[in-house]
Amino acid sequence: APASASASAPVPAKAKKVTWDVEYIMWAPDCQQRVMIGINGTFPGPTITARAGELVSVTVNNKLHTEGLVIHWHGMRQVGTPWADGTASISQCAINPGESFTYEFVADKPGTFFYHGHFGMQRAAGLYGSLIVEATAEQDEPFRKDYDGGELNMLLSDWYHDNVFAQAAGLERKDKHFQWIGEPQTILINGRGQYECMLGKVNNYHRGIYKYAKTCVRDKEAKLCRDEERCERRSECGPYCPESQCAPVIFDVEPGKTYRLRIASTTTLSALNLQVEGHELTVVEADGNPVEPFTVTDIDIYSGESYSVLLTTNQIPTYYKPGAFWISVGVRGRHPKTLSATAVLRYTNSKLQWPTSAPPETPAFDDIERSKRFTYRIKALKNAVTPPPKRAMLNRTIVMLNTQTLVRGHVKWAINNVSLTLPATPYLGAYFYGLQGSAFDATGEPPNGFPDEYNIRLPPVNSSYNATLSDRVYELPYGALVDVVLQNADMLKETVSETHPWHLHGHDFWVMGYGEGRYDAKKDLPNLNTDNPPLRNTVVVFPHGWTVLRFVADNTGAWAFHCHIEPHLHMGMGAVFIEGVDKMHDLNVPKEAMMCGVIRTAAAVHLTPASRTRSTAPATPPAP
Numbered sequence: 001a002p003a004s005a006s007a008s009a010p011v012p013a014k015a016k017k018v019t020w021d022v023e024y025i026m027w028a029p030d031c032q033q034r035v036m037i038g039i040n041g042t043f044p045g046p047t048i049t050a051r052a053g054e055l056v057s058v059t060v061n062n063k064l065h066t067e068g069l070v071i072h073w074h075g076m077r078q079v080g081t082p083w084a085d086g087t088a089s090i091s092q093c094a095i096n097p098g099e100s101f102t103y104e105f106v107a108d109k110p111g112t113f114f115y116h117g118h119f120g121m122q123r124a125a126g127l128y129g130s131l132i133v134e135a136t137a138e139q140d141e142p143f144r145k146d147y148d149g150g151e152l153n154m155l156l157s158d159w160y161h162d163n164v165f166a167q168a169a170g171l172e173r174k175d176k177h178f179q180w181i182g183e184p185q186t187i188l189i190n191g192r193g194q195y196e197c198m199l200g201k202v203n204n205y206h207r208g209i210y211k212y213a214k215t216c217v218r219d220k221e222a223k224l225c226r227d228e229e230r231c232e233r234r235s236e237c238g239p240y241c242p243e244s245q246c247a248p249v250i251f252d253v254e255p256g257k258t259y260r261l262r263i264a265s266t267t268t269l270s271a272l273n274l275q276v277e278g279h280e281l282t283v284v285e286a287d288g289n290p291v292e293p294f295t296v297t298d299i300d301i302y303s304g305e306s307y308s309v310l311l312t313t314n315q316i317p318t319y320y321k322p323g324a325f326w327i328s329v330g331v332r333g334r335h336p337k338t339l340s341a342t343a344v345l346r347y348t349n350s351k352l353q354w355p356t357s358a359p360p361e362t363p364a365f366d367d368i369e370r371s372k373r374f375t376y377r378i379k380a381l382k383n384a385v386t387p388p389p390k391r392a393m394l395n396r397t398i399v400m401l402n403t404q405t406l407v408r409g410h411v412k413w414a415i416n417n418v419s420l421t422l423p424a425t426p427y428l429g430a431y432f433y434g435l436q437g438s439a440f441d442a443t444g445e446p447p448n449g450f451p452d453e454y455n456i457r458l459p460p461v462n463s464s465y466n467a468t469l470s471d472r473v474y475e476l477p478y479g480a481l482v483d484v485v486l487q488n489a490d491m492l493k494e495t496v497s498e499t500h501p502w503h504l505h506g507h508d509f510w511v512m513g514y515g516e517g518r519y520d521a522k523k524d525l526p527n528l529n530t531d532n533p534p535l536r537n538t539v540v541v542f543p544h545g546w547t548v549l550r551f552v553a554d555n556t557g558a559w560a561f562h563c564h565i566e567p568h569l570h571m572g573m574g575a576v577f578i579e580g581v582d583k584m585h586d587l588n589v590p591k592e593a594m595m596c597g598v599i600r601t602a603a604a605v606h607l608t609p610a611s612r613t614r615s616t617a618p619a620t621p622p623a624p
């Protein structure tokens with residue numbers, strides 16, 4: 001059930017304390033050496049495993065030479081610790097080079113999560129790793145009794161050879177010089193991939209990407225890849241040798257057991273599809289919430305999402321099927337310019353190290369109906385907590401039209417024609433010290449909707465409806481039941497509309513429904529799913545469609561709500577929700593996290609937390 005923000009968070013079980021040095025490292029995640037952001041000298045960052053209710057304490061030493069950094073704990077609700085959410089300009093200042101900052105928060109719910117950088121495009125530079133929270137009670141993960149094997153952890157990501165500075169510069173260029181980041185070079189499984197090399201025999205035509213993949217035809221012992229030019233010379237010893245940084249991951253499993261595969265995606269862009277040759281997958285968890293189990297041959301997973309699926313090693317090894325199976329992860333939703341990534345599921349009684357077959361093919365990238373069928377099957381467990389009835393509470397509805405648009409020649413994304421730009425002062429600190437009037441545009445909120453006459457099937461008509469840049473925020477009444485309607489539409493190119501995975505910080509929300517075309521409250525509100533809406537922290541809105549999510553604004557803090565596609569947030573596809581304005585000064589906000597922007601200057605005049613008597617209306621900016 002969503003956390004009820006009690007002022008005094010439960011006394012945590014025991015602390016999990018780690019110290020991380022974050023620095024640039026040379027690494028070859030897809031057999032090509034590049035500069036990445038590593039933690040304690042490795043990529044991906046170390047996996048944190050905690051038990052639900054445990055206090056996690058991560059001291060981050062910023063060893064980058066010229067960049068600030070923050071780390072977001074994706075899926076943690078940070079109840080009572082909003083300054084630990086790790087969002088630059090929102091929950092804290094960036095940790096400067098040479099500085100340290102300790103994130104301390106309760107791993108409040110069991111599930112499959114991950115952490116990642118949340119400043120600039122540093123997540124895309126490799127700043128991420130797994131965060132696993134284990135259940136302490138049976139009722140939290142009822143499917144726990146259904147797997148007798150171990151757990152396999154898969155963190156999926158995509159990888160670009162361009163560095164994030166080049167990507168950002170390209171996105172910020174004006175007019176026809178705008179440079180989209182394009183498709184990734186490689187898909188990674190636990191940070192490993194093989195650039196332009198498809199392990200295993202590839203059928204002679206692999207749906208338009210054959211030209212990218214000189215097959216690595218292996219000799220009969222399936223040990224080495226003969227196609228040296230493609231698969232071997234790419235790194236110190238090629239993708240097949242275990243110590244290579246790009247060697248595919250091999251999961252050793254006992255035959256005849258059921259395993260829990262934890263799968264999370266922190267891709268910069270790609271929507272992915274995962275399947276395990278010869279094995280079905282039973283979906284049991286989504287974003288750390290149990291779901292009504294259902295069995296599929298493959299799952300779609302969008303950036304920011306996580307799942308647990310159960311897999312039974314029920315294949316009988318034969319001469320033709322030696323007990324080693326491909327795990328195949330391919331791109332969906334956008335025309336793949338990237339080969340599928342492969343890992344291996346190997347039964348311990350298998351003689352061979354490598355499967356002898358071609359990896360299973362990824363479903364057609366443009367079969368959007370297939371994508372919707374999978375997403376729509378995800379439902380809450382029968383006895384799960386359902387949303388409180390709207391009439392019973394103060395409630396608020398925000399309709400968000402999501403358009404790609406232009407602002408003075410720059411390609412941006414905008415919500416109700418406002419493109420989010422973040423201030424130098426973190427919102428949380430500005431409210432804590434009562435400086436919101438001078439830290440950002442506190443004269444009002446972004447629009448709550450968009451004009452009736454807007455046609456979502458046409459590109460934005462910029463002449464009459466100019467997009468603006470703004471750091472305005474939505475102030476949500478504390479305890480209100482909030483509906484957000486994500487409304488997709490045409491991009492700048494007519495008829496083009498893309499799938500966007502939206503992630504909310506500080507909360508899980510109920511996914512109340514999806515629909516085609518323009519959302520119509522009269523028609524659609526009565527049909528929302530109040531029986532078994534799944535709780536999630538990330539949800540997709542499909543092309544030219546709408547998605548409604550609902551949550552209770554009961555977590556004091558400043559929370560980002562944005563598309564989890566890294567360039568889209570960079571281009572302004574996001575919003576900020578402020579909750580519990582009047583409770584901010586009850587928080588014990590660590591001032592070292594806030595000393596930047598106007599707070600730094602105000603500190604010079606003996607800054608003190610705002611008094612209790614402050615009115616709730618956004619403070620008016622000081623007279624010019």
Ligand SMILES: O=C1O[C@H]([C@@H](O)CO)C(O)=C1O
Binds near residue numbers: 404498571
């Ligand atoms: O913002 C984006 O830019 C590209 C394309 O619209 C321009 O190349 C794309 O697919 C986006 O999502």
